[in-house]
Amino acid sequence: MQTPVFLDHLPDIDAVAGQKPAKYRLRRNQALGALLLDPTDPWQERKCCPACGQASDKNPIFSQALMEFRRCSGCNSIYAARTPDQATLDRLRLEQIAATAAEPQGDREFEFTSLLNWISLTEARLERRLDRVLDIRFASQAPAWPDATERLSHNRAWDFLHLEPDSPDFAGLRAAIAQAAPRAILMPAELDRAADPAALLAALKDAAAPGTVIFAASSCADGLEYEILGAESPSFVPLDRLTVFSIKGFETLSARLGLKVLEVSTPGRLDAVILDRYFKSAENRSIPFWSSFFREADKNRLRDLQILLQRSLKSGVLRFILET
Amino acid sequence: MGRIRHDAMDRHGGFEVVVACDTALDPTASVPMVTDPMAVYDYAPDVIVCSVPNMMIPDVVCTALERGKHVFSEKPPGRNSADVRRMMEAEAAAQAAHGGRVLKFGFNHRVHDAIEEAKKLIDAGTMGDLYFMRGVYGKAGGPNYAQNWRNDPALSGGGILIDQGIHMLDLFQMFAGRFTDVQSFVQRKFWTDVPVEDNAFALMKNAQGIVASVHSSATQWQHTFRLELYLRNGFISVDGILSASGSYGTEVLTVALNRLDATGSPIPNPESQELRFTEDRSWDKEIAEFHAAVVEGAALRCGTSQQALDVMELVEAIYAADPEWSTTRQQTPQTATE
Numbered sequence: 186m187q188t189p190v191f192l193d194h195l196p197d198i199d200a201v202a203g204q205k206p207a208k209y210r211l212r213r214n215q216a217l218g219a220l221l222l223d224p225t226d227p228w229q230e231r232k233c234c235p236a237c238g239q240a241s242d243k244n245p246i247f248s249q250a251l252m253e254f255r256r257c258s259g260c261n262s263i264y265a266a267r268t269p270d271q272a273t274l275d276r277l278r279l280e281q282i283a284a285t286a287a288e289p290q291g292d293r294e295f296e297f298t299s300l301l302n303w304i305s306l307t308e309a310r311l312e313r314r315l316d317r318v319l320d321i322r323f324a325s326q327a328p329a330w331p332d333a334t335e336r337l338s339h340n341r342a343w344d345f346l347h348l349e350p351d352s353p354d355f356a357g358l359r360a361a362i363a364q365a366a367p368r369a370i371l372m373p374a375e376l377d378r379a380a381d382p383a384a385l386l387a388a389l390k391d392a393a394a395p396g397t398v399i400f401a402a403s404s405c406a407d408g409l410e411y412e413i414l415g416a417e418s419p420s421f422v423p424l425d426r427l428t429v430f431s432i433k434g435f436e437t438l439s440a441r442l443g444l445k446v447l448e449v450s451t452p453g454r455l456d457a458v459i460l461d462r463y464f465k466s467a468e469n470r471s472i473p474f475w476s477s478f479f480r481e482a483d484k485n486r487l488r489d490l491q492i493l494l495q496r497s498l499k500s501g502v503l504r505f506i507l508e509t
Numbered sequence: 510m511g512r513i514r515h516d517a518m519d520r521h522g523g524f525e526v527v528v529a530c531d532t533a534l535d536p537t538a539s540v541p542m543v544t545d546p547m548a549v550y551d552y553a554p555d556v557i558v559c560s561v562p563n564m565m566i567p568d569v570v571c572t573a574l575e576r577g578k579h580v581f582s583e584k585p586p587g588r589n590s591a592d593v594r595r596m597m598e599a600e601a602a603a604q605a606a607h608g609g610r611v612l613k614f615g616f617n618h619r620v621h622d623a624i625e626e627a628k629k630l631i632d633a634g635t636m637g638d639l640y641f642m643r644g645v646y647g648k649a650g651g652p653n654y655a656q657n658w659r660n661d662p663a664l665s666g667g668g669i670l671i672d673q674g675i676h677m678l679d680l681f682q683m684f685a686g687r688f689t690d691v692q693s694f695v696q697r698k699f700w701t702d703v704p705v706e707d708n709a710f711a712l713m714k715n716a717q718g719i720v721a722s723v724h725s726s727a728t729q730w731q732h733t734f735r736l737e738l739y740l741r742n743g744f745i746s747v748d749g750i751l752s753a754s755g756s757y758g759t760e761v762l763t764v765a766l767n768r769l770d771a772t773g774s775p776i777p778n779p780e781s782q783e784l785r786f787t788e789d790r791s792w793d794k795e796i797a798e799f800h801a802a803v804v805e806g807a808a809l810r811c812g813t814s815q816q817a818l819d820v821m822e823l824v825e826a827i828y829a830a831d832p833e834w835s836t837t838r839q840q841t842p843q844t845a846t847e
Contacts, residue, residue, distance in 0.1 A: 192781045306630065496783075
């Protein structure tokens with residue numbers, strides 16, 4: 186298994202603290218509030234950690250935005266104690282996307298290029314043609330993505346599975362995979378938003394041909410951002426973080442489902458700037474070492490820290506390459 | 510080196526070391542030992558592993574081949590291209606007389622993990638055409654530098670370039686084929702009490718216009734291995750090389766594909782990926798390839814006699830391209846050129 190480090194510019198603090206992210210969080214929390222007040226919506230209790238399977242009663246509970254979460258003492262993953270059903274989650278996301286469709290989407294070209302280069306370099310290293318890729322719902326999350334693949338990904342055919350309410354066992358997803366018969370699957374924004382991520386991964390495993398390569402990304406509970414701030418992190422939007430996997434947790438889940446882990450990395454670029462902003466704005470908050478570290482940090486020190494976190498698999502985003 | 514090879518053979522299996530030859534007998538040795546090189550043939554080996562100083566390599570290799578043995582020899586392959594040609598003739602004669610004899614030289618850098626990954630990236634076509642390469646390989650002399658046989662040209666054939674820089678040149682030729690145009694500066698600056706170079710700088714171009722520059726140094730006080738390859742769509746670099754001493758650091762492969770702006774022009778400083786390798790598997794891979802060649806008749810990919818000749822000719826071209834050094838060298842009485 187390889188553990189690459191992805192190095193890039195540190196983003197500007199506005200990327201995490203601007204008006205747009207704040208409005209996004211507000212809308213998602215509004216949707217969550219409505220969901221919690223609706224007595225007809227069914228919620229499912231999670232009796233064990235969705236990553237490593239440890240019984241939930243062993244895992245401490247905490248609340249964030251009126252939702253209860255647990256931190257698994259076995260694998261360090263964070264997960265919602267109970268979740269709405271998949272179709273409800275999908276419907277809420279579609280409403281969110283529709284509500285913001287008219288707003289400027291921002292330039293995500295660097296993110297798109299990073300995903301495309303990830304696939305290209307992996308293809309070269311695996312010495313295996315990945316010439317047919319199925320995108321799982323990212324095109325709905327990022328409307329400019331299909332156009333980017335057309336401009337920048339010339340040697341690959343792309344299919345896009347758009348976000349539509351699906352059943353708990355992802356029957357729609359299974360059918361789409363069977364029809365597309367991809368050599369690779371890209372799923373950068375689903376795992377932490379799924380009611381049952383194991384069911385989602387099982388659907389990929391069952392429906393894709395053996396040897397299919399899965400490029401998956403998610404938030405990472407081992408990241409310094411979550412280790413220090415936990416659910417207080419500005420990127421912890423409850424409906425988008427129903428499961429925040431640790432590396433150990435995700436590896437355990439993958440192994441349980443019979444997926445081979447080819448590569449793991451934590452290419453997150455935001456831990457340092459998120460923590461920098463947090464400690465510089467919350468003057469009363471004191472955590473040994475870290476408070477003074479961030480209050481005295483300049484841009485170079487933040488960059489050095491972020492690279493160290495990436496090299497140590499301790500940043501807030503994880504990427505896995507799996508093989509069915 | 511012999512012990513390193515022995516350990517690799519033990520790990521691989523399929524080899525039984527029947528005798529070892531050294532300048533002195535080791536009473537703790539686990540295998541029979543001799544001090545006379547010809548005495549090893551009393552043990553009827555199938556394979557000779559040749560870990561001897563450069564000037565002895567041709568004789569040991571040719572004798573073994575004449576006796577129908579398979580041969581694995583350390584680099585450099587002798588002291589000059591004439592030595593290699595002599596061994597190639599013996600190889601051809603052994604093929605004719607015995608069939609299927611294997612001669613492999615230990616250019617292990619080709620099979621270091623980071624180098625193999627770089628080769629895969631280039632061979633896949635993802636990175637586009639190769640434009641140029643830069644290589645730095647250097648160390649800080651070494652203990653008893655002046656007394657070391659490696660710095661006696663009669664025994665070694667040259668200084669830091671033929672001893673260590675030859676690996677970088679071999680990698681250049683693995684990535685780009687043979688270089689035809691060569692310019693160089695060869696110097697002796699710090700270790701002035703020895704008649705070999707302590708620094709060699711060369712600029713080379715091949716028939717396809719790929720340019721490479723190398724700096725091989727014995728005054729690189731911070732041990733350094735760095736290979737950079739620049740291609741149409743991005744770049745690859747390898748920093749550090751795993752070695753027995755560990756002094757060149759871990760191997761870090763960095764690769765980046767360019768990001769393009771709306772006009773299709775590359776945006777500077779693209780996102781890069783670092784891959785770190787911490788285990789030197791090159792010895793095992795070399796032995797595995799040698800075993801497969803001997804036992805299964807598999808073709809050698811690394812360390813063939815042709816590759817040895819190509820790289821030795823490049824070493825000579827670099828020495829010859831600096832007229833000042835070339836003249837000095839010819840005037841040095843100890844220099845042996847067969």
